[in-house]
Amino acid sequence: MHLPIDLRSDTVTRAPAAMREAMARAEVGDDVYGEDPTVALLERRVAELLGKEAALFFPTGTMANQAAIGAQAGPGDEVICEAGAHVVAFEGGALSALWGAQARPLPGQRGLLSAAQVAAAIQPPGNDHFPASRLLCVENTANRGGGTVWPLALLEEVSGVAHRAGLAVHLDGARLWNASAASGVALADYAACADTVSVCLSKGLGAPAGSLVATSAEFAPKLRRLRKRLGGGLRQVGHLAAAGLYALEHHLPxxxxxxxxxxxxxxxxxxxxxxxxxxxxxxxxxxxxxxxxxxxxxxxxxxxxxxxxxxxxxxxxxxxxxxxxxxxxxxxxxxxxxxxx
CATH class of the missing domain: 3.90.1150.10 (Aspartate Aminotransferase, domain 1)
Structure with a gap:
């Protein structure tokens, strides 16, 4: 009789006893009213780690990504991404179903794009025949690329091309923690390349649920409104936030x-x-x-x-x-x- 060894994903982890104890002890309130102190603490902590002014808790990574996309691209807009990106490959067609936007998937090298590729994919403005290029999405680490880490210089170059052309940039950082641990690049340095950054607590960090999007203080209310529209207004979410805080302290290192x-x-x-x-x-x-x-x-x-x-x-x-x-x-x-x- 073999003992099962589960290597399907880093989402299969079970919360250890100390994490469950932290969840049970969490001070909570109704977060829809802005009264949950534990989720507020987690949001401040993640914003600080990513060098952003604000962060917002989401139940799932897909909801986090899609709220960030929907706040920056809409009907008839085009979203540039690598062909295997999670936002187009594993999110149920949400890009078009929710926001009426279309993807411009580009063939990458192990999940990475070049600045030249992105520049060539951006639609010329002022032509009514073309969709409007609005958003570049990059994924770090690139899951389908094999957990590939974006070199910071390349990410800066690619995001710079997009920003100079007037596009926003979303960084799907579900495993950004792993990218930072492998490269030694600070989380905030990666996050500085993007307008919105999602991070996941339930993959390598081992929390039972939860993701966050970090962004500017000005942009955060747009995300909050879309989170509500997507059904992500949670009540005593501090129990989940406590797991995230425990994970940042004990599992991130x-x-x-x-x-x-x-x-x-x-x-x-x-x-x-x-x-x-x-x-x-x-x-x-x-x-x-x-x-x-x-x-x-x-x-x-x-x-x-x-x-x-x-x-x-x-x-x-x-x-x-x-x-x-x-x-x-x-x-x-x-x-x-x-x-x-």
């Missing part, structure tokens, strides 16, 4: 450990016949399968062997490390994967 665990898996699989392991920068490992192997069959065999993994196409599997998986479990997972081929 240890993210590099997850990156090391991902490298352990990648190293162990690197010489396994039939597998091609993509470069690992953070806590995500993508593995390409050789001809004759398919991800659906392999995932079934892995589940029977006690390893839960994800896929990104018929010949690619995804393994994500997190604080609930010990280093030795990562070694064991690699052995089981090799044995299932």
């Amino acid at each position: 240890r993210l590099a450990e997850d990156h090391e665990k991902a490298r352990r898996i990648a190293t162990a699989l690197a010489d396994v016949p039939g597998l091609s392991v993509a470069p690992v920068e953070t806590n995500i490992v993508y593995v390409e399968l050789a001809d004759g192997l398919d991800s659906a069959s392999l995932l079934h065999r892995l589940r029977e062997a006690g390893v839960l993994a994800g896929s990104d196409g018929p010949r690619k599997i995804r393994l994500v490390t997190h604080f609930d998986v010990a280093p030795e479990a990562c070694d064991e997972a690699a052995r089981r994967i090799a044995g299932c081929l």
